[in-house]
Amino acid sequence: MTISTDKEETIYVIRLEGELDASSSIQLDTTLQGALSAKEQLILVDCEQLHYISSAGLGVFMSYLQDFNLEGTRMVLCRMSDKVKGVFSVLGLDSLISIVSEKEEAKKQLLA
């Protein structure tokens, strides 16, 4: 699992590459914790190269929703494969987390 981060104007971009499971989810946890500590307000998670996610990865996203909400931070996930999106939808997590198809759409939603 490789995670890279970047700032595109006011948006904090997190790129996920590889497989997000019980072994690698700690990396995402550290990255989101860093974004929270840095008081990032707009977070875009680019999932184009994310090939797998298990509950460990879902759990990390879920565990930050409350804090992001309190801090006024908005997070949008984009460019997810059908396979990964299918895992979010098994439990209906796609209704709690904003997921869009394209990166431009995600940026638009964050900047709206």
Place this chain on the structure above:
Amino acid sequence: MRWMIEKLNIGCSTENLKEIRRFVHHTLSKLSLPDHDIDMMVLAVDEICANRIIHSNQNDNSRKIEILIEDFSDGVSFNISDQGIFYDPTGRKDPSLEQLVQEKRKGGIGLMLVKKIMDSIEVKYENPTTTFKLYKRISKQA
């Protein structure tokens, strides 16, 4: 009637989850199943193995976990066995999504996924072995 049986015995390390997923995917790929069904079963096995490896075997690679896949005429069974601490989470009440968000829990949804994906989950303990038996009914593609 049983058509096929495949087995993997591997160390209890989360580093091995990738290999476990590869094994399950490779085995199920031989059965002409829809990709979505294969992906979901790979996920379910990964969830049980991750749980057993971390919570019952302390991520100790010297301990072993075994995954046995059997193909039946109406479905596929997965027997996941190890000799770690016995724990049967199947009777536990599932938390609501709101609870998970409020309590900032990172764990707790793995078994919920498995319950949604599989048709049955049974846990058996025969000293010193714990076995999770998962079954998925499937109508096979021609």
